[in-house]
Amino acid sequence: MKTIEFPVKDPKKPPKIEFANRCVNCGKPKETTLGLSLDMGVQKRDTPVMMTLTVPMCNRCDEKERRVAMVTLVPFLIAGLIIGIIAFVPATLIAPEGTTPQTLAFPFVFGGFAGLIAGIIGGTVVEVIVKMFAASFFGKLVIQRPLTVLGLFSSTDELIGGSAKYMKDKKIARLVFENDEIAREFNTLNGLERV
């Protein structure tokens, strides 16, 4: 595994990052691509500036990546939504009703908050359970993938074969490659120092 730090001089003009024409995970010829967007933390004409990475993949690894999402992100979202709605209704009903126009909406705010918290917790529990079952089919790929809830609070994009993250304070895009050879090739292509 290799970590590469890519300096970003001007976050408003994110550098174009090049990838070799082969799968970042297994090194087979590129058959498809997956897009990642890193938030640069700045705005240009009221829209957030994103650095887009077009990551080459082979069909097999792309398929694997989708299957990992099916047992991590998808259960989290679906279970989180259902549990969130279930929590929203009673929380709204038990919340004290406001007496002034300013507090009239309080039950809904309270219910929405309770639903959000319950949804995140419930979604995570379901994701952990699904992951445990899925691990016997997918192995370490699924185990290594951080829980979706952690992804909500960090800016790291995880992908089969590596991850990408932009560190605002240091102005560095950090890319992690699981395949060392691909990492070396990436360095050469982008004119970075040898690792």
Ligand SMILES: [Zn+2]
């Ligand atoms: Zn591949």
